[in-house]
Amino acid sequence: MIVSGKQVQNIVKVYGDQNKVGPLNKPEKSGSVQRDEFIPSSNAQEFGQFLYSIKNMPEVREDKVKEFSERIASGKYEVNCSSIAEKMLTGF
Template identity: 45%
Template structure:
């Protein structure tokens, strides 16, 4: 196979054009983007955000339960099962170890 000078020149021209195109792409990427960044949340995420905000504003104190337990303590009828306490303590330790 004989390669002519004209064929070599054609290959060099294509190579040069590709090389210049690559350089232009790099400069375009390095320039800062115009406009503002924008975040669009799905409806599911928006709903979750609303539920989370409501959960944050809800008080952890349940007045009815506090009143009920206070009454039992004053009457001396409040009994705590030691097994339940131990189960909760062990469960909490296991969860803390996993995290």
């Protein structure tokens, strides 16, 4: 295939015309500035509420501590050793 100089010049001209950059059009400044916005999904909001409630739960269940303390103090607390051993061996 033979390529002439005129064909090369035409290609260079077309390529050059496509790559010309004009002046940059800057947007006009207005009084309000558009900002990015994050809107979590309903699942994310629900998870956030769940996480918040868990974080605000006490680490110690005072009602259970009080119940067992009273049972131990009154002598009514009995440990079922066989049940504990069975659970330990079966992995709950």
